[in-house]
Amino acid sequence: xxxxxxxxxxxxxxxxxxxxxxxxxxxxxxxxxxxxxxxxxxxxxxxxxxxxxxxxxxxxxxxxxxxxxxxxxxxxxxxxxxxxxxxxxxxxxxxxxxxxxxxxxxxxxxxxxxxxxxxxxxxxxxxxxxxxxxxxxxxxxxxxxxxxxxxxxxxxxxxxxxxxxxxxxxxxxxxxxxxxxxxxxxxxxxxxxxxxxxxxxxxxxxxxxxxxxxxxxxxxxxxxxxxxxxxxxxxxxxxxxxxxxxxxxxxxxxxxxxxxxxxxxxxxxxxxxxxxxxxxxxxxxxxxxxxxxxxxxxxxxxxxxxxxxxxxxxxxxxxxxxxxxxxxxxxxxxxxxxxxxxxxxxxxxxxxxxxxxxxxxxxxxxxxxxxxxxxxxxxxxxxxxxxxxxxxxxxxxxxxxxxxxxxxxxxxxxxxxxxxxxxxxxxxxxxxxxxxxxxxxxxxxxxxxxxxxxxxxxxxxxxxxxxxxxxxxxxxxxxxxxxxxxxxxxxxxxxxxxxxxxxxxxxxxxxxxxxxxxxxxxxxxxxxxxxxxxxxxxxxxxxxxxxxxxxxxxxxxxxxxxxxxxxxxxxxxxxxxxxxxxxxxxxxxxxxxxxxxxxxxxxxxxxxxxxxxxxxxxxxxxxxxxxxxxxxxxxxxxxxxxxxxxxxxxxxxxxxxxxxxxxxxxxxxxxxxxxxxxxxxxxxxxxxxxxxxxxxxxxxxxxxxxxxxxxxxxxxxxxxxxxxxxxxxxxxxxxxxxxxxxxxxxxxx
Numbered sequence: 001x002x003x004x005x006x007x008x009x010x011x012x013x014x015x016x017x018x019x020x021x022x023x024x025x026x027x028x029x030x031x032x033x034x035x036x037x038x039x040x041x042x043x044x045x046x047x048x049x050x051x052x053x054x055x056x057x058x059x060x061x062x063x064x065x066x067x068x069x070x071x072x073x074x075x076x077x078x079x080x081x082x083x084x085x086x087x088x089x090x091x092x093x094x095x096x097x098x099x100x101x102x103x104x105x106x107x108x109x110x111x112x113x114x115x116x117x118x119x120x121x122x123x124x125x126x127x128x129x130x131x132x133x134x135x136x137x138x139x140x141x142x143x144x145x146x147x148x149x150x151x152x153x154x155x156x157x158x159x160x161x162x163x164x165x166x167x168x169x170x171x172x173x174x175x176x177x178x179x180x181x182x183x184x185x186x187x188x189x190x191x192x193x194x195x196x197x198x199x200x201x202x203x204x205x206x207x208x209x210x211x212x213x214x215x216x217x218x219x220x221x222x223x224x225x226x227x228x229x230x231x232x233x234x235x236x237x238x239x240x241x242x243x244x245x246x247x248x249x250x251x252x253x254x255x256x257x258x259x260x261x262x263x264x265x266x267x268x269x270x271x272x273x274x275x276x277x278x279x280x281x282x283x284x285x286x287x288x289x290x291x292x293x294x295x296x297x298x299x300x301x302x303x304x305x306x307x308x309x310x311x312x313x314x315x316x317x318x319x320x321x322x323x324x325x326x327x328x329x330x331x332x333x334x335x336x337x338x339x340x341x342x343x344x345x346x347x348x349x350x351x352x353x354x355x356x357x358x359x360x361x362x363x364x365x366x367x368x369x370x371x372x373x374x375x376x377x378x379x380x381x382x383x384x385x386x387x388x389x390x391x392x393x394x395x396x397x398x399x400x401x402x403x404x405x406x407x408x409x410x411x412x413x414x415x416x417x418x419x420x421x422x423x424x425x426x427x428x429x430x431x432x433x434x435x436x437x438x439x440x441x442x443x444x445x446x447x448x449x450x451x452x453x454x455x456x457x458x459x460x461x462x463x464x465x466x467x468x469x470x471x472x473x474x475x476x477x478x479x480x481x482x483x484x485x486x487x488x489x490x491x492x493x494x495x496x497x498x499x500x501x502x503x504x505x506x507x508x509x510x511x512x513x514x515x516x517x518x519x520x521x522x523x524x525x526x527x528x529x530x531x532x533x534x535x536x537x538x539x540x541x542x543x544x545x546x547x548x549x550x551x552x553x554x555x556x557x558x559x560x561x562x563x564x565x566x567x568x569x570x571x572x573x574x575x576x577x578x579x580x581x582x583x584x585x586x587x588x589x590x591x592x593x594x595x596x597x598x599x600x601x602x603x604x605x606x607x608x609x610x611x612x613x614x615x616x617x618x619x620x621x622x623x624x625x626x627x628x629x630x631x632x633x634x635x636x637x638x639x640x641x642x643x644x645x646x647x648x649x650x651x652x653x654x655x656x657x658x659x660x661x662x663x664x665x666x667x668x669x670x671x672x673x674x675x676x677x678x679x680x681x682x683x684x685x686x687x688x689x690x691x692x693x694x695x696x697x698x699x700x701x702x703x704x705x706x707x708x709x710x711x712x713x714x715x716x717x718x719x720x721x722x723x724x725x726x727x728x729x730x731x732x733x734x735x736x737x738x739x740x741x742x743x744x745x746x747x748x749x
Contacts, residue, residue: 038082038083041079041082041083042083042084045076045079045080045083045084045196048193049175049176049179049193049194049195049196050193050195050196051080051084051195051196051197051198052195052196052197052198053084053197053198053200054197054198054199054200055199055200055201056200058169058200058201058202058203059085059169059200061202061203062167062169062203063167064133064134064135065130065131065133065134065135065164065165065166065167066130066135066136066166066167066168066169066203067130067135067136067138067157067160067161067164067166067167067168067169068081068085068089068135068136068137068138068169068171069138069139069140069157069168069169069170069171069225069228069229070137070139070170070171070172070173071139071141071145071150071172071173071229071232071233072139072141072142072143072144072145072173073144073145073148073173073174073175073176073177073182073184074144074173074176074177074179074181074182074183075144075181076176076179076181076196077139077144077173077176078137080173080176080196080198081137081171081173081198082137084198085171085198085200089134089135089136089137123156123159123160123163126138126156126160126164127160127163127164130160130161130164130166131164136160136166138156138157138160140153140154140156140157140225140229141153141154142154144182144183145177145182145183145184146183146184146446147184147444147445147446148177148182148184148446148447149233149440149441149444149445149446150229150230150233150441150444151444152568153222153225153226153229153568154222155218155219155221155222155225157225158206158221158222158224158225159218159221161205161206162206162207162208162221167203167204167205168203168204168205168206168225168228169200169201169203170200170201170204170228170229170231170232171198171199171200171201171232172197172198172199172201172232172233172236173196173197173198174196174197174198174199174236175194175195175196175197176194176196178194178253179192179193179194179196180192184446184447199236201232201235201236204228206221206224206225208220208221223569223637226568226569227580230441230442230580231441231580231581233437233440233441233580234437234438234441234579234580234581235580235581237437237440237441238433238437239406239430239433239434239437239603240406240430240433241406241429241430241433242313242404242405242406242408242429243310243313243410243429243432243433243468243472244278244310244313244314244397244404245394245397245404246433246472247271247274247275247278247310247393247471247472248275248393248394248397250271250471250472250473250474251271251272251274251275251393253474254271254447254474255271256270256271256272256275256390256391257270257271257272258270258271258474259476260274260471260474260475260476260477261274261303261306261471261476261477261479262303262476262477262478262479262496263301263302263303263478263479263480263481264302264480264481265302265303267303269303269306269307272387272390272391273390274306274307274310275310275389275390275393276383276386276387276389276390277307277311277386278307278310278311278313278314279311279314279385279386279389279390279393279396280311280378280382280383280385280386281307281308281311281374281378282310282311282312282313282314282315282317283311283315283382283386284374284377284378285308285311285312285315285317285344285369285374286312286315286316286317288342288369288374289317289341289342292317292341292342293317293318293339294317294318294319294320294338294339294340294409294412295312295317295318295319295320295340295342295343295344296319296320296322296335296338296340296342296343296344296362296366297309297312297319297320297321297322297343297344297345298322298324298331298343298344298345298349298362299344299345299346299349299371299457300349300353300456300481300482301453301454301455301456301457301462301467301479301480301481301482302479302481303479304346304371305457305479306457306467306471306479308344308371309411309457313410313429314397314400314402315400315402316402316403316408318408318409318410318411318412318426319410319411319412320334320335320338320340320411320412320424321411321412321413321414321457321458321463322334322335322343322414322458323414323422323456323458323459324353324355324358324458325456325730326414326422326730327358328355328357328358328359328360328361328362329361330414330422331358331361331362332361332362332364332365333422333612334414334422334424334612335362335365335366336365336612336615337423337424337610337611337612337614337615337616338412338424338610338615338616339615339616340365340366341366341367342366342367342369343362343366343367343368343369344369344371345359345368345369345370345371346370346371346372347370347372348372405429406428406429406430406433407428407429407430407607408428408429409426409427409428409607409618410427410428410429410431410432411426411427411432411463412424412425412426412427412610413425413427413458413459413460413463413556414458414556415556415557423609423610423611424609424610424611425460425556425557425606425609425610426606426607426608426609426610426618427460427559427606427607428606428607430603431559431603431604431605431606431607432463432464432468432559432604434559434581434602434603434604435464435465435558435559435560435561435579435604436464436465436468436469436472436473438561438579438580438581438582438604439465439469439561439564439579440469440473441579441580442564442566442569442579442580443525443527443550443564443566443567444567445469445470445473445475445500446475447473447474447475448499449470449475449476449499449500449524450475450476450477450478450496450497450498450499450500450522451466451470451475451476451477451478451498451499451500451501451502452478452480452489452492452493452496452498452500452501452502453466453467453470453477453478453479453480453502454479454480454481454482454483454485454489454502454503454507455483455502455503455504455507456483459530459556460554460555460556460559460560461502461529461530461554461560461561462502464559464560464561465502465527465529465560465561466502467479470500475500478492478496478498480492483503483504483507484507484510486507486510486511486513486514487514489511490511490514490515490516490519490520491519493519493520493522493523494516494518494519494520494521494522497522498520498522498523499522499523499524499525500523500524500525500527501520501523501525501526501527502527502528502529503526503527503528504528504529504530504531504734505528505531505532505533505534505537506531506729506734508526508528508533508537508541508549509534509536509537509540512537512540512541512544512545513540515544515545517544517545519545520545520547523545523547525550525567526541526547526548526549526550527549527550527552527564528549528550528551528552529551529552529553529554529560529561529564530734531734531735532551532642532660532664533549533551534664534667534671535667535668535671536667536671536672537549538572548570550564550565550566550567550570551564551565551575551576552564552565552575552576553575553576553640553642555626555628555630556606557605557606557609557621557626557628558600558602558604558605558606558626558628559604559605559606561579561604562578562579562582562584562600562628562640563575563576563577563578563579563640564576564579571639573641574635574639574640574641575640575641575642576639576640577637577638577639577640578638578640579602579604581602581603581604582600582601582602582604583600583601583602584598584599584600584601585598585599586598586599586632586634587599587627589631592631592643594633595631595632595633595641595643596631596632597627597628597629597630597631598627598628598630598631598632598640599625599626599627599628600625600626600628601621601623601624601625601626605621605624605626606621606626607620608620608621629645630642630643630644630645631643631644631645631658642660643658643660643661644658644659644660644661645659645660650679650687650688650689657689657715657716659677659678659679659689660677661716662677662689662712662716662717662718663675663676663677665707665710665712665716666691666693666703666706666707666718668710669703669706669707669709669710670693670695670698670703670706672695673693673694673695674693674694674726674727674735675691675692675693675694675695675727676691676692676693676727676735676737676740677689677690677691677692677718678690678692678737678740678741678744680720680744680745680748688718688719688720689716689717689718689719689720690718690719690720690721690722690744690748691703691718691720691721691722692722692724692727692740692743692744693721693722693723693724694723694724694725694726694727695723696723698721698723699721700719700721703717703718703721704717720744720748722743722744722747722748724743727740728740728743
């Protein structure tokens with residue numbers, strides 16, 4: 001009874017009273033016995049924040065001598081742990097924080113131990129505490145997050161646990177960052193009392209690896225702790241969720257009036273308008289596609305594309321994002337593979353892109369629905385109904401009767417076709433949600449970030465990472481229709497104060513060459529994928545703008561990201577470490593030492609392929625394992641280095657030669673121009689290498705001299721050189737090896 005009454009009184013004193021009343025509450029709580037104080041604080045927090053605790057069995061299984069590690073979202077965090085977990089716990093407190101009101105209140109729940117997470121000597125007192133059988137709570141970030149996600153992780157908790165032979169118990173705190181006690185930048189919603197969830201994960205042990213000592217051992221343990229924290233964040237994220245449900249949750253979390261999407265029309269869309277538009281437009285499109293599961297979408301990067309996408313999802317349709325850069329023939333084949341009978345597009349877009357001939361081919365496969373015509377049929381009552389639904393979107397969506405299964409196909413994308421005929425890739429809502437949470441667990445995006453995305457939404461990188469991740473995470477996103485406008489995009493980044501820019505090596509090189517040195521003054525992250533980032537591109541961005549490019553690696557079939565360098569874990573020349581939740585193996589390849597063919601499995605791996613010769617049939621990966629077709633090497637710390645595509649190896653005189661590796665050597669020896677290396681059959685040697693280059697000054701002798709200076713063997717030097725003005729490239733920025741191979745065969749006769 002005392003605890004219940006105090007649970008009502010304490011919040012009133014804290015939130016309705018002033019300093020004196022807060023002091024009374026602190027004093028009263030500290031006078032109570034520890035067990036009663038815990039119950040009092042728990043009642044108060046339950047009343048205010050509807051606190052839910054999951055996984056208590058893991059806490060009990062961990063037992064004594066356990067280091068509890070939790071993410072640090074707010075000043076309330078020590079009280080949350082102390083109130084809902086065992087009261088016989090010591091709390092490691094940073095110097096100077098003991099006198100703050102949360103720590104003064106926590107003093108009634110914990111034994112406080114002052115320690116500096118950056119001081120290795122401070123670990124001794126903590127080790128002794130653990131050896132006496134105590135539990136120890138530590139916040140590895142050492143401070144309350146200002147991004148809302150994980151920040152720097154100190155290695156002290158891992159070192160302390162290893163020295164004391166203790167278990168490490170990860171605890172995820174979620175929701176507290178939205179309270180007034182959080183410090184996250186850009187918090188939009190007036191969430192005085194957000195729901196808070198504590199999730200306890202299974203305990204782990206950090207063992208010393210081999211003969212590691214000193215700083216090497218600390219680095220190893222620190223990496224293990226960081227992996228544990230990011231895995232904790234990912235495993236407690238809502239990946240089993242329909243993407244439209246994720247949009248509703250984002251609107252609730254950030255406020256329906258938050259402006260979230262903008263395009264070149266410069267008319268920002270709020271979450272409320274995005275939801276209302278999805279209900280209205282989606283309802284119209286659903287009425288036009290009765291009995292159809294998959295609907296083609298032929299639109300540029302614009303707000304209308306996003307509204308169309310969510311509108312189709314809200315009404316149980318799958319969007320087939322047609323890659324208009326591949327031409328009418330390939331798009332028609334894509335429609336057959338995905339059984340598309342209706343295509344949504346825009347007259348203005350078709351006219352500006354001069355795609356009338358392509359559309360004529362598509363009209364033979366499917367009915368064309370013009371957005372301009374659909375808009376004219378929307379009446380005032382329908383707009384009002386859509387607006388009302390946006391105020392209660394979850395209820396409205398539930399009443400619509402549309403499927404809400406996370407395992408349903410959300411979109412069909414199509415492979416780039418850089419080495420063959422494009423295939424349809426069916427990605428579920430769960431696939432895409434898993435990949436965006438995998439990315440967000442490793443890279444700290446803040447809610448005051450501004451994303452500039454010019455990568456097309458028919459490309460997995462542009463859709464998942466460039467569009468859905470920021471929109472569903474509460475980041476303002478600017479959509480630009482073409483990544484090829486090298487002069488406009490830097491100016492736009494300057495104009496909108498962009499903090500995050502996505503691109504490929506080709507596009508980033510184009511931006512850097514035309515941009516003013518101050519255009520990217522506000523940029524925090526430059527994230528690259530789809531193709532290798534060249535050393536000269538890195539140097540150009542570093543020298544001109546003082547920015548480091550974060551390079552990742554993936555595949556459309558993986559939604560798409562598999563690994564990435566991050567601000568905390570970066571190694572030049574690699575594509576970073578594998579994301580959480582991904583199992584992988586390297587299958588041996590004859591002639592390749594130190595690497596193998598990468599095969600992966602995880603929640604982000606596609607439902608399956610759609611092929612034109614078997615329309616509508618999804619061909620799932622065998623036992624869930626997807627063969628990437630890439631030959632990679634993985635070092636002892638988990639960093640992935642791409643050696644080349646399996647199809648991009650040549651066997652010359654019995655030796656395996658990576659075309660990608662030779663290509664990179666040519667690029668390093670002769671920077672400033674584009675180069676591509678392919679192979680052609682040879683009577684005596686099996687195959688021979690051919691260099692297709694934009695550098696008109698290159699000769700066989702100068703090429704050989706330049707490569708030999710880098711230590712390249714004669715066997716690995718291209719025998720033929722073919723000059724071109726510009727290397728063929730796909731819309732994604734990737735080199736178009738299909739066209740280059742054809743060109744090489746034609747020129748070589």
